Amino acid sequence: MRIGIYGGTFNPIHRGHLTAARAAMDVLGLDRLLLIPASVPPHKALPQGSAEPADRLEMAALACAQLGPVAQALDIELHRTGPSYTVDTLRQLRMEHPEDELWLLMGTDMFLSLERWYHASDILSLAHIGAFDRAHPQPGEDLAAQKRLLETKYGATVAIIANRQVIDLSSTQVREALAAGRGRDLVTDPVYGYIQRRGLYGVHTDLHHLTPDQLRPIALSYLKPKRMPHVLGTEQEAVRLARQYGADETQARIAALLHDCTKKLDMDRQLALCRQYGIPLDDLEQHALKLLHAKTGAAIARDVFAVDDAVYRAIYWHTTGHANMTKLEKIIYLADYIEPSRDFPGVDDLRRAVHADLDRGLLKALDDSIRDMQQWGNPVHHNTLDARDYLLRGKQI
Numbered sequence: 001m002r003i004g005i006y007g008g009t010f011n012p013i014h015r016g017h018l019t020a021a022r023a024a025m026d027v028l029g030l031d032r033l034l035l036i037p038a039s040v041p042p043h044k045a046l047p048q049g050s051a052e053p054a055d056r057l058e059m060a061a062l063a064c065a066q067l068g069p070v071a072q073a074l075d076i077e078l079h080r081t082g083p084s085y086t087v088d089t090l091r092q093l094r095m096e097h098p099e100d101e102l103w104l105l106m107g108t109d110m111f112l113s114l115e116r117w118y119h120a121s122d123i124l125s126l127a128h129i130g131a132f133d134r135a136h137p138q139p140g141e142d143l144a145a146q147k148r149l150l151e152t153k154y155g156a157t158v159a160i161i162a163n164r165q166v167i168d169l170s171s172t173q174v175r176e177a178l179a180a181g182r183g184r185d186l187v188t189d190p191v192y193g194y195i196q197r198r199g200l201y202g203v204h205t206d207l208h209h210l211t212p213d214q215l216r217p218i219a220l221s222y223l224k225p226k227r228m229p230h231v232l233g234t235e236q237e238a239v240r241l242a243r244q245y246g247a248d249e250t251q252a253r254i255a256a257l258l259h260d261c262t263k264k265l266d267m268d269r270q271l272a273l274c275r276q277y278g279i280p281l282d283d284l285e286q287h288a289l290k291l292l293h294a295k296t297g298a299a300i301a302r303d304v305f306a307v308d309d310a311v312y313r314a315i316y317w318h319t320t321g322h323a324n325m326t327k328l329e330k331i332i333y334l335a336d337y338i339e340p341s342r343d344f345p346g347v348d349d350l351r352r353a354v355h356a357d358l359d360r361g362l363l364k365a366l367d368d369s370i371r372d373m374q375q376w377g378n379p380v381h382h383n384t385l386d387a388r389d390y391l392l393r394g395k396q397i
């Protein structure tokens, strides 16, 4: 396997980093690309107003959405104290991947200074080097000469990677633009949403009562990249259903955008949120991670974004359903189930049923989901059974 290792301060990660990473992936045919934020950059002091390492890591993880599933942000430098020397990172990665081909990626500025890095000769024996332009060729930059030197003096393997989409941009410029109220297009949407939500780099956003367009990047910033298409798909489907069945389109969008906002949190963090927001849990919920995110997501939606009660309830009930659901609750439950990226067997039948009649569609979705859970041996929450029984008793059908 060919693994690209792209270290950086990433303060914040910007579009220039991403076009370079994309060039390296394409030219070298990488099977994996690891983005590794430095905790303590060894060669430069972090300026005042910098983001914390954990925030820089989160932003790198969000930026991976632009690069596809090959890319992943790694926290290994955040677990070490002292300067984040590249040689230490490479030693660890070499131990973890003894058989793989490691490519250390860097912009030409770093490439030209490589001989001065800590234990440079070890670096060059641990990994091959991929160097890409970070600006259009600079006068005096002799990349071919540097390549020859590293190859003859250290036996290194070096590839100069043509960066055809080069964006002449630095994180310093991004920080300056953000502080001046500009620069949102210099980073990806989820990264900008994260900056807004965390109030980084002098960006101040009132998070209450946002419109769907304002909320979208911020909602994406809560997600793992692989879940982003699902949430955007849920929004699309929720709007379709709201239009068809006469529900409030804005509420449908907002509930869809936030419905999975705590989905990536583990059990400990879910339970901590439940304690923080005084969310009561029954026996099943104490142990079922999948059931908790609806409740904690609703709590975040209300606390952080001041969503109205109807939206709060639609998020709260989107996983189990319950007896006598409101129209918006039904729409979010179903949009989550049948949005365009879902492809389980039978989804097209369910889509047709939902678009023919909301309640009959809901009954089918509940029935299917109860049947699946029983087949897999998973306990079914009583609220889901209540939701189905309520419809079966003919109160709505």
Ligand SMILES: Nc1ncnc2c1ncn2[C@@H]1O[C@H](COP(=O)(O)OP(=O)(O)OP(=O)(O)O)[C@@H](O)[C@H]1O
Pocket: 007, 008, 009, 010, 011, 015, 016, 017, 020, 105, 106, 107, 108, 109, 110, 132, 133, 134, 135, 166, 167, 168, 169, 170, 171, 172, 173
């Ligand atoms: N626009 C760009 N195009 C290609 N590579 C880049 C670009 N900007 C930075 N790089 C490379 O990405 C790596 C990480 O850079 P870093 O995170 O320090 O960004 P930076 O923009 O140089 O930051 P700062 O302005 O804070 O010094 C380095 O190898 C650097 O050469």
Ligand SMILES: O=C(O)c1ccc[n+]([C@@H]2O[C@H](COP(=O)([O-])O)[C@@H](O)[C@H]2O)c1
Pocket: 006, 007, 008, 009, 010, 036, 037, 038, 041, 042, 043, 044, 084, 085, 086, 087, 110, 116, 117, 118
């Ligand atoms: O290990 C070193 O001595 C060393 C010296 C200069 C830069 N680096 C690494 O090079 C990467 C790019 O650095 P930066 O700060 O330009 O983003 C980042 O991972 C740094 O930790 C590493």
